[in-house]
Amino acid sequence: MDEADYAQNYETMDRAVALAARHRRPGPGAPTVDGVPVCRECGDPIPPARLQAVPGCDLCRDCQAEADRA
Numbered sequence: 735m736d737e738a739d740y741a742q743n744y745e746t747m748d749r750a751v752a753l754a755a756r757h758r759r760p761g762p763g764a765p766t767v768d769g770v771p772v773c774r775e776c777g778d779p780i781p782p783a784r785l786q787a788v789p790g791c792d793l794c795r796d797c798q799a800e801a802d803r804a
Contacts, residue, residue, distance in 0.1 A: 764792040773797050 735743075764771035764780050771780045773794035780794050793801060 763790050775801075 764785075765774055766772065767777075771785060771792075772778060773780055774792045775797040776794060778794050780791065784791060784795055791798070
């Protein structure tokens with residue numbers, strides 16, 4: 735491996751660590767409509783399984799995937 739490969743590997747690992755930390759950080763939670771948590775981006779209901787898997791999330795799976803790509 736040359737210097738560029740090491741730099742690319744470091745950048746990939748750094749990005750993975752940052753994304754993992756972002757997912758672990760508890761947020762204020764999703765806004766609710768009639769007591770149902772909804773995505774702050776698209777307004778769709780957030781499934782209970784996602785809320786259980788990612789406590790404090792405020793984005794649905796699709797919006798979170800789009801945010802992660804940005």
